[in-house]
Structures are given as C-alpha cells and as structure tokens.
Amino acid sequence: MPIKKALRFGAVGLPVVALLAAPLSATAMVSAAPNESVEAPHTPHGGSSSQDMAGPFYSPETAPKAPMTRSTDQWPAPAKFITALKKYGISGSKLVLEKNYDKQGPENNANLAGYTGKMQAFMFHDTGTSVPASRLQQKHSLNWIMNGVKSSAGNTVRACHFYVDRKGIVHVVYLGRTWHAGGGVSMWNGAVPKNQMNAYSMGVEIESQGGGVWDLTSAQVDSAARVGAAAMEVANLPLSRAINHKTYAGREADPGRDSNTNVQGKVDTVQSAAWWRSKVKAIYNGSGTSSTPTSTAKPAVAAKLPTSKSISMRDMRNAVRSESVRRYQVGIRKYLNKKLKVSGKTLRKWNPSGVTGYYGAETRRLTRMAVLRIGKTRTSKARSWMNLYLARKANYPTKALIKRTGYTPVA
Numbered sequence: 001m002p003i004k005k006a007l008r009f010g011a012v013g014l015p016v017v018a019l020l021a022a023p024l025s026a027t028a029m030v031s032a033a034p035n036e037s038v039e040a041p042h043t044p045h046g047g048s049s050s051q052d053m054a055g056p057f058y059s060p061e062t063a064p065k066a067p068m069t070r071s072t073d074q075w076p077a078p079a080k081f082i083t084a085l086k087k088y089g090i091s092g093s094k095l096v097l098e099k100n101y102d103k104q105g106p107e108n109n110a111n112l113a114g115y116t117g118k119m120q121a122f123m124f125h126d127t128g129t130s131v132p133a134s135r136l137q138q139k140h141s142l143n144w145i146m147n148g149v150k151s152s153a154g155n156t157v158r159a160c161h162f163y164v165d166r167k168g169i170v171h172v173v174y175l176g177r178t179w180h181a182g183g184g185v186s187m188w189n190g191a192v193p194k195n196q197m198n199a200y201s202m203g204v205e206i207e208s209q210g211g212g213v214w215d216l217t218s219a220q221v222d223s224a225a226r227v228g229a230a231a232m233e234v235a236n237l238p239l240s241r242a243i244n245h246k247t248y249a250g251r252e253a254d255p256g257r258d259s260n261t262n263v264q265g266k267v268d269t270v271q272s273a274a275w276w277r278s279k280v281k282a283i284y285n286g287s288g289t290s291s292t293p294t295s296t297a298k299p300a301v302a303a304k305l306p307t308s309k310s311i312s313m314r315d316m317r318n319a320v321r322s323e324s325v326r327r328y329q330v331g332i333r334k335y336l337n338k339k340l341k342v343s344g345k346t347l348r349k350w351n352p353s354g355v356t357g358y359y360g361a362e363t364r365r366l367t368r369m370a371v372l373r374i375g376k377t378r379t380s381k382a383r384s385w386m387n388l389y390l391a392r393k394a395n396y397p398t399k400a401l402i403k404r405t406g407y408t409p410v411a
C-alpha cells in the first residue's frame, strides 16, 4: 500500500498499525527515490488506483444480485451507441472498436452499487498522464485503460467507456457500466446517489498531460464533443448532464486538501463542464467545434508587484497563470537545485514542463518536494514522519518558503 493511500484512508478508520507503519516506509523511500514513493506513479488519471476508480465499492467485490442481461437492463444496447457515433461523424478511420467492447465481462468484474439504474450523466476526463504533451505517444494511456484497473478479485475492469487518442481517434473501450468516476457527491436530487456515479454514467478519457496544463488538440476536443453528443442522445440526457470529473468528485474534499486537487488526487480537465456543454451543443447544432481551444485558467490576481523580486501570495493557488507564478517557479527550481541538491534530471522528472507561469500539478509537486526536503534536513529521524505527513499537503508555499527562494512575498 503506497503511503498516499495509507494516509488518506487513515483518516477514515484504517487500523492504527497502518498509520504507524507508513512513516517508516516513507522515510526509507524518500532517501531512495522521493518522487516515486511520495508521489503516485505516472499512470494515467494522475495515478488513480483501482480503488480510486471504484470509490467505496472496491472491496469486497460482490457479484450482481441478478445477472446483467441486456434484455432486462435499462442500459442502452451497445449497437445504439455505435449508430449514434456514426451519426455524429465518428466513423471510418476515426472509430476503433476495442476487443470485447460490447461484452459483459468487464461489467461483471466490477462491484457496482446501483447497477440496475438508468444512465444519468456523461463525464469528460483527462488522462492526466503527467508526461509533457510533446512526449505523449498517440495512444499513451490506452493500455492502462484497457488492462490497468483490477477488481479486488484481480479481474480486469475497463477504466472508461470511450478514449480519444492524441490524433482525435475514438476508441470504444466498453459500453456497459464500469469504473471511471470513483467516489463523489449525490447529484440531481439523488438521481445519482452518493458514490454511485459508476453505475449511472459513461465517461470519455482524453489523452493529455493533465495537471491543469492545456494541451488538447482541436481534433481531440472535436471528437470528445461528438462522443458526448452521441452518448447523451442515446441516453436521452439534457446538456446539463454533461459534467467533468470535479463536478462530481471535486466537492468531496479530504480535510486539509484543496477541493481543486481532490479529484481522485488530481485536477481534472482544464475546461469547465459548461465549456464542454457548449462544445456538445455545437455538435447538436451542426456547427462543429472549430473554435480554437482556449485555456480557462483563472485570471491572474492583479496584485501590485513592487519590485522584480516580489511574489503575490494571492497568486499561489491552483490554476493561476501570472508573473508571480512564473517567478516562484524560477525561484523554487533554483532553490531545489542549489540549496537542496536536487539534480537537474530529477527536476525534469518532477517538472517536465519547466517554467510556464501556470500553477498546476507540477508546481504543487515542486512545492511539496521542497517542504519534504527542508523537513528532512531540519528534524530528527524520529520526528520526520510527521513532517512527511504534513508536507504531503503542502501544495502551496508559505511566506517563509518564498523567502528561502530569494523572493519577497507580498499580499
């Protein structure tokens, strides 16, 4: 069990022994390879585990009370989705049907509370691969989506319904119910009960770097919107039922965690749900999604920066793009390298995009790593586990950390 999981679940009733065990392993692993141990591995969806995908229904796995046969199920038949995809322009070389996309095996491998219900929503996901867009392979995450998620019994559960690769080609992964949404809030007056989105929705994964970095191509946006339009028409859903992951999961914040970063441990699509709805609407209107994708990053706070060394503390938050963020990135990278002896190679691993002026997953990671390293050098080994625990939440710098980088914090 990775420390991330141990600590997260500790708050909700993990045996004390696990909490005691976690600090020891964390301390040992930090010395060896800090980013591999404290951070989730670079799997799609920001390192989502099978448990993350399942939500609270990961274990114990329960077989459906009644066999899920197409004749009694309220879920639309696979053929209807394929017909609708073609109607909305996903056909020919733009459409790949993955093996067993229409079989019920993967569905029955998953523990799905509420599995007798109707489809109520369509969810847009980014794969959050954490590899810079320039180095993403065309189908970077497809193998993980097809084979990477396992039920508690070890059976493969497909990680989404549709997948859009870097060229905008749509792969039909699975057309029954499956794990993609994990835990989250009750929506639409209980039409989707708390934590049961997997049984009531479909999702498209769009290959991307993730972490709040805008990198989708026009072809990807267009294909994803067409997939959404097709699936929602088959299920007879209004536009309001098009959501992104944080619409459902982002409001269930762990104590001490930023709700923006709590979508199964990551920020989801840069675009808002409203933005995706506008794209789906354009498909329904027949006008296409030709507009160039634009970032929906929060505008920078217009803080006065008195000197070239000033950093606005108000900009030190997720999804802000500003000069203060750029300065902080320059400062924290230099500080990690020169003062904390983090090699250039390791820095590139943590922050492959370099200085961008955008506060996303990579900048949060740089901040956590600096806090971890500072804690390690200043405290005795006996106390370091508590510092490690605290540092995991240190996504944004304190004034003290800003000062260490040689910059001056301002309001």
Ligand SMILES: [Zn+2]
Pocket (backbone or CB within 6 Å): 045, 124, 125, 126, 245, 268
């Ligand atoms: Zn997602």
